[in-house]
Amino acid sequence: MNSGLFLGLSPLLVVSLGGLLLMVAEAFSKRRVDETSDDRDAGPSSELSLGTAVTLLAGAVFAAAIWFVGPEKLEGANLVAPWIIVDRFTLFFSFVLCLGGALAALLAGGYLPEHRLDRGEFYPLVIFSTVGAMILAAAGDLLSLFLGLETMSLGVYAMVGFRRASLRSTEAAVKYFLLGSFAAALLLYGGALLYGATGHTDLAGIREVIANAQPGKGPNFALVITAAALIIVGLAFKVSAVPFHMWTPDAYEGAPTPTTTYMAVAVKCAAFATMLRVLIGGFGEGGLESWAAGWPPVVALLAVLTMTVANLIAGQQESVKRMLAYSSIAHAGYVLVGVVSTMRAGGDAQGSVMFYLLTYTVSTVGAFGALILMGSRGAEAVSYEDLAGVGKRHPAAGFAFSLFLLSLAGVPPTAGFFGKLYIVKASIGAGLYPLAVILLLNSVISAYYYLRVMVYMYMREPAPGAPIAKPMRSGYVATALVVSGVLVVVLGLWPTTSLQMAVEAALAAR
Numbered sequence: 001m002n003s004g005l006f007l008g009l010s011p012l013l014v015v016s017l018g019g020l021l022l023m024v025a026e027a028f029s030k031r032r033v034d035e036t037s038d039d040r041d042a043g044p045s046s047e048l049s050l051g052t053a054v055t056l057l058a059g060a061v062f063a064a065a066i067w068f069v070g071p072e073k074l075e076g077a078n079l080v081a082p083w084i085i086v087d088r089f090t091l092f093f094s095f096v097l098c099l100g101g102a103l104a105a106l107l108a109g110g111y112l113p114e115h116r117l118d119r120g121e122f123y124p125l126v127i128f129s130t131v132g133a134m135i136l137a138a139a140g141d142l143l144s145l146f147l148g149l150e151t152m153s154l155g156v157y158a159m160v161g162f163r164r165a166s167l168r169s170t171e172a173a174v175k176y177f178l179l180g181s182f183a184a185a186l187l188l189y190g191g192a193l194l195y196g197a198t199g200h201t202d203l204a205g206i207r208e209v210i211a212n213a214q215p216g217k218g219p220n221f222a223l224v225i226t227a228a229a230l231i232i233v234g235l236a237f238k239v240s241a242v243p244f245h246m247w248t249p250d251a252y253e254g255a256p257t258p259t260t261t262y263m264a265v266a267v268k269c270a271a272f273a274t275m276l277r278v279l280i281g282g283f284g285e286g287g288l289e290s291w292a293a294g295w296p297p298v299v300a301l302l303a304v305l306t307m308t309v310a311n312l313i314a315g316q317q318e319s320v321k322r323m324l325a326y327s328s329i330a331h332a333g334y335v336l337v338g339v340v341s342t343m344r345a346g347g348d349a350q351g352s353v354m355f356y357l358l359t360y361t362v363s364t365v366g367a368f369g370a371l372i373l374m375g376s377r378g379a380e381a382v383s384y385e386d387l388a389g390v391g392k393r394h395p396a397a398g399f400a401f402s403l404f405l406l407s408l409a410g411v412p413p414t415a416g417f418f419g420k421l422y423i424v425k426a427s428i429g430a431g432l433y434p435l436a437v438i439l440l441l442n443s444v445i446s447a448y449y450y451l452r453v454m455v456y457m458y459m460r461e462p463a464p465g466a467p468i469a470k471p472m473r474s475g476y477v478a479t480a481l482v483v484s485g486v487l488v489v490v491l492g493l494w495p496t497t498s499l500q501m502a503v504e505a506a507l508a509a510r
Helices: 003-008 010-028 045-069 088-114 122-138 142-160 167-198 203-211 221-238 247-254 257-282 296-314 320-345 347-374 395-409 415-429 433-459 475-493 495-509
Strands: none
Touching (some): 003 010, 010 045, 010 088, 045 088, 045 122, 088 122, 088 495, 122 257, 142 167, 142 257, 167 221, 167 247, 203 257, 221 257, 257 320, 320 347, 347 415, 347 495, 415 475
16 A cells, blocks of 8 residues: 555545545434424534534645645655646645635534524535545546546535525526536537547646647647637636626525535636646647637637626626625636736746635635625525615624625735736736736726625615614634635735745646
């Protein structure tokens, strides 16, 4: 048995084993009959929430520990390559995914009992979806990529429809399942075409065949380009890029808010990790990386459409949760700018993307967590009007929401400011000045709907007879908000170390 291999895979193994133990604990736990619940057979949600958070944080700790030891020093860690690649890129995303999953689990520990959705199966779904996301980030082969994608997606489909008594939740789950399956089919078909053209399913082999191709010899480039187009479209669905975003607002709004949080951070981060692996690791050589005939102009167009359309629609929303859904789409557009910049700026641009995803994770978890905190059962915060005056009535909740909104808007000295700054810097370094300008203009537009929430919280009073949001009391939600808030401030005041680690991880994957 190879100890280096087991150590390299330990984040994945720890989370998987924890998920199995959690399933056993949930199966043998005592259930109580709750007449007020949507499902009368209620489960011990709070205890399972803590177990899930501890399991995922253990995975994050193992990923950080191996990072400092150095995965390149672990003999035998590459025995599972190219199916699972153990490098700093994988460890960075494993840490981010476990952190986002753990915080989402803590939010669920407060939300599910409060809203009478206290069923324990939610937490194994979170854990095994995170396992799939970690496999997705580590995949260096199209077969393991597809396996990770489906493992992640199946759990999320179930979590979206977790509110079984709600027609809106059921509609959201069906819509997400159908469009998610369509995206997976595109990826699978694109992978089949790539194998037919190159004879490889591993990304390194595909890249080598494309790079060494000579005129009249080598792969059929019509097949390769078609495959690349199908894979990019499939990944665009997963990151909810415009015009492949149709499922996102309905799925985010219909799902329980902890599920929405998980989708916005873990699913999106895993999809971007895969996009970086595929575009740079598989299509990073030859004409496919050129501006004239490769993927960069396609991704650039997606970035512009995603930023602009999402921000314009977000400003018209009256539902705060739906606004945050379109905000998540807009942030995908910002990240796509960084992805395009990798064609010229290399590791620095890829590192800026990874750092942005870290800051986006903690800011988004905090924003959705603050929205959860704002509403107890029967007095939820749904619209802007529901938040009127809440900042003055409940200063702590209002301050928390304001902090995360300012970070999402990119206001210094929060983490979100430096995330956007490094993306803009990377795009300028790559000579993509129009994209940098469009990103800055869209950031200004986005400030409108973020500040609008704060205006309602601090400068408006509820209309006579209007429902008033009443914050809930939950130690789990409060803990998630404190952790997220501390990280937003720390990453904002000391961003250099995290950025350097992200750049180091990016260089390891190239």
